[in-house]
Amino acid sequence: MITEFIQAKSPKEALEAIQKAGEGTVFLAGGTELNRLGSSITCSRVVSLKKLGLDRIEESNGVVSIGSMVTFQQALESDVVPAYFKEALRFCASRTRRNMATIGGNVTLSRDDSYLLPTLIAAKARLVLGDITHEGKYNEEDVPIREYHAFREHFTGSLILKIVLNKVNRFVASDRFSRTAQSPAAVTVSFGADLSSGAPHDVRICAAVKGSGITRLIQVEEGVSNGQFETPEDAATQAGNDIAFVDDITGSATYKRYLLGTAVSELYRVCLGKKSKGGAQ
Numbered sequence: 018m019i020t021e022f023i024q025a026k027s028p029k030e031a032l033e034a035i036q037k038a039g040e041g042t043v044f045l046a047g048g049t050e051l052n053r054l055g056s057s058i059t060c061s062r063v064v065s066l067k068k069l070g071l072d073r074i075e076e077s078n079g080v081v082s083i084g085s086m087v088t089f090q091q092a093l094e095s096d097v098v099p100a101y102f103k104e105a106l107r108f109c110a111s112r113t114r115r116n117m118a119t120i121g122g123n124v125t126l127s128r129d130d131s132y133l134l135p136t137l138i139a140a141k142a143r144l145v146l147g148d149i150t151h152e153g154k155y156n157e158e159d160v161p162i163r164e165y166h167a168f169r170e171h172f173t174g175s176l177i178l179k180i181v182l183n184k185v186n187r188f189v190a191s192d193r194f195s196r197t198a199q200s201p202a203a204v205t206v207s208f209g210a211d212l213s214s215g216a217p218h219d220v221r222i223c224a225a226v227k228g229s230g231i232t233r234l235i236q237v238e239e240g241v242s243n244g245q246f247e248t249p250e251d252a253a254t255q256a257g258n259d260i261a262f263v264d265d266i267t268g269s270a271t272y273k274r275y276l277l278g279t280a281v282s283e284l285y286r287v288c289l290g291k292k293s294k295g296g297a298q
Contacts, residue, residue, distance in 0.1 A: 019051075021062040027069060028176055032149040034064045035174060044176065046086060046122035049114055057128075071121070071178060074098065079185035082145075085121025085177040089132075092120060099182060101189035105136035108191075108205070110198035121177040127166065129230050130201040130267075132193075137162050138223040138233065139209030140182060140189045147176040163221070166231065188212050190287050192280045195267065203227050203267035204276040208284035210241070212292045218242050222284075224256075224277055228263040235259075237281060249285040253278035 022045075023038070025031035035042055043051070045063035050056050071086035076097035083092060089106045092098045093115065109115050109132050123133045124144070142162045149155050157178065165172055191207040205225040210217035220241045222234040236255045246252045257277045262270035 019061060019063055023062060023064045025064050025066065025069060028071075028147040028178060029149060029155040031064050031066060031069060032147060032155065032174075032176055033153070036149060036151075038062050038064075044125075046119040046125075047088060047117040049118045050122065050126055057126075066121075066176075081182045083120055083180045083182070085119060085124075085179055087120050089115035089118050089120070089123075099140075099189075101140065101191070102133075102136060102182065105133050105191050105207070108132045108193045108202070120180055124162070124165075124180065125177055127169065127231060129225055129227050130195075130205065131225050131231060132205075134162075134166065134231055135205050135207035135223040135225050136189060136191045137180065138166060138231075139191070139207035139221045140187060141184050141209065141219075141221060143181040143183060145178045145181065146172065147178050148174070163233070184209075184211070186211075186213065188217075188288055188291050190284050192284060194276045194280070201227055201267055203273050204280065206277060206280035206284060208281070208288055210288055212288070215292065216244065217288055217292065222256075222281065224260070224280075226260055226262065226273055226277065227267045228265045229260050229273075232260055234281065241285065246285075249282040249289070252285050253282035256281040 023034045025034055041060050042062040043060045045065045051058055066086055071084040073084045074087055074095045075082045081097050089109050093103055093106050123131060127134055144160055144162055144165050146158045187209055189209040193202045193205040195202040207223050209221040211219040220238040222238050225231045234256055237252050240246050240255060257274050262273045264270050
């Protein structure tokens with residue numbers, strides 16, 4: 018039960034409040050997870066981020082910066098947000114939820130059915146984080162999202178200020194598999210690559226698998242970059258080798274493995290089609 022509501026007026030003030038209040042205190046963004054039945058978060062105090070000015074979308078020379086408090090719907094309605102990111106935002110089928118859920122909140126939670134994290138990793142997005150030392154010194158850090166994901170414990174307590182999409186011409190495509198538009202996804206896969214050299218390189222493939230977490234498919238990434246696969250189906254045979262699939266309400270382990278392989282081969286095929294046309298999404 019929430020017993021205290023703290024209204025911060027700056028990132029530093031929000032971080033100080035978390036530091037001072039201690040255990041049982043969390044940031045409050047859109048509130049979709051805190052107010053969800055069966056939420057994974059338990060807390061007694063919340064620090065609201067509403068008045069921190071983190072709800073802006075900016076574009077300069079093709080680089081798009083999205084404040085962490087920007088809602089899914091706000092990003093969908095923006096003229097500067099890339100189409101591949103809007104594709105991921107539409108995985109959230111409820112407009113009511115899209116009007117509440119924030120970009121930063123979805124990334125911070127890093128749920129194994131995350132709408133956005135696989136796409137952002139495939140896009141090689143960067144995060145601008147706010148942090149504060151025990152002595153009270155505030156600082157900001159620009160980190161690759163893959164680093165944030167891989168070393169989550171290191172960034173515990175950090176505040177996401179904005180997400181930066183700076184790979185202007187990068188190809189990114191995603192797919193999501195769930196029983197209904199409102200159900201948790203069994204598998205979400207995103208495929209990103211640089212096509213500027215005429216062949217896919219600098220590849221990032223990320224999968225969110227329910228019950229197994231969010232994982233980069235590094236073997237497949239390297240195989241695509243090195244041109245070792247003769248067909249997209251060959252790439253699919255390598256997908257999921259390092260993932261411990263589990264049976265749950267979204268599907269069996271065997272079914273999830275099948276979905277992952279199918280998605281990887283299809284997204285790779287789409288990527289090759291973009292390459293042959295000389296463009297990126």
